[in-house]
Amino acid sequence: MSYGGDDGNRGYGDQQFRGNYGASAPDFSDLASHAQNHGGSNSSYFNQAANFLQQNHGNIANQEVDQDHAVNAHKKLYGGEGGGPTDSNELGAGAALQALKKFSGGAGGGGQNQLIGLAMAEAEKLFDQHSANGNATGDKQSAINSAAEMAFKLYSKGQGSGLGGTGGPAGLMGLASKFLS
Numbered sequence: 779m780s781y782g783g784d785d786g787n788r789g790y791g792d793q794q795f796r797g798n799y800g801a802s803a804p805d806f807s808d809l810a811s812h813a814q815n816h817g818g819s820n821s822s823y824f825n826q827a828a829n830f831l832q833q834n835h836g837n838i839a840n841q842e843v844d845q846d847h848a849v850n851a852h853k854k855l856y857g858g859e860g861g862g863p864t865d866s867n868e869l870g871a872g873a874a875l876q877a878l879k880k881f882s883g884g885a886g887g888g889g890q891n892q893l894i895g896l897a898m899a900e901a902e903k904l905f906d907q908h909s910a911n912g913n914a915t916g917d918k919q920s921a922i923n924s925a926a927e928m929a930f931k932l933y934s935k936g937q938g939s940g941l942g943g944t945g946g947p948a949g950l951m952g953l954a955s956k957f958l959s
Contacts (some may be wrong), residue, residue, distance in 0.1 A: 804890065806831045809926070813893025818902050822918055827898055827926040838927055839934045848928060850874050855904060856893040864908050866916030870924020873900035877925070878932050901925035 793917040809831070810824035818824060831838070853873035855864065876898035905921045909915035914921075 793826050803832075805834075806891065807892070808891055809898065812892050813898040813902070816899035818895070818897045820901035820902065820918075822893070822903065823922045824898050826919055826957075827922045828924050830923050831894070831926055831930055834927075835930065838930055839882035841931060842905065843928070844871075847871055852876060861913065863913055864913050866914075866918075866920035867920040868904075869899075869904045869908065869923050870901050870926075871915075871928050872878055872934060873897050873904050873921070873925040876900050877929055890930070890933045894926050895934050896946055897925040897929035898922050 806828040809828040810821045813824040814821060847867075851864075851868040851872035852875040854861075854868065856876055874897040877893060877900050880900075881893045881896055901921045901924070902918065905914050905918045909918075
C-alpha cells in the first residue's frame, strides 16, 4: 500500500466526518460560559447544546437558513405579531435572530461562539417567559438547541462560504439587515 498516493476515496471520507472544516473543526467548548455571560442561567442546557453542535456542525453548516420561518418567528416573538402557542423551533429561530440583531448592534462583540451563546441565552429567557404564560410547546433543551443551530447557520452564512470565508463583521451586519429590515 502506498501512503503517499491518492486512492481516490480518501477525500470523501475526510469530508464526511469533518464537514467543510478540514482538520480543524470548530471548538464549541466555551459556549456555556458565553451564554451565562449574556444572562443565561442553566449551564447544563448550554453544555448539551454545545455537544449537539459539536456532533452535528458539519451537517448543520451545509443546510440552508429557512429565512421565512426565522423572520416570522422573530416577528411573532419580538414584534407583537400574534401570540398563542410557540414551539421550540420557533423560539430558537426567533431567539437566534434577536441575538444576531443585538450582536450586530454591538452587544455581542466577538465571534461565532459569542453569537451562539447570546442566542442560547435568549432562547432560555424566551422559553421561560412563554412557559410561564402556558404558551411554550416542546422543551427548553430543544429551544436552546434550535437557537444554537440557527445562530451557527447565520454566522456561517454571514462569513461567506463557511467559517473561513471573508464576510467578517460586515457580512453579519448585512445578514442582520436582510433578516430584520
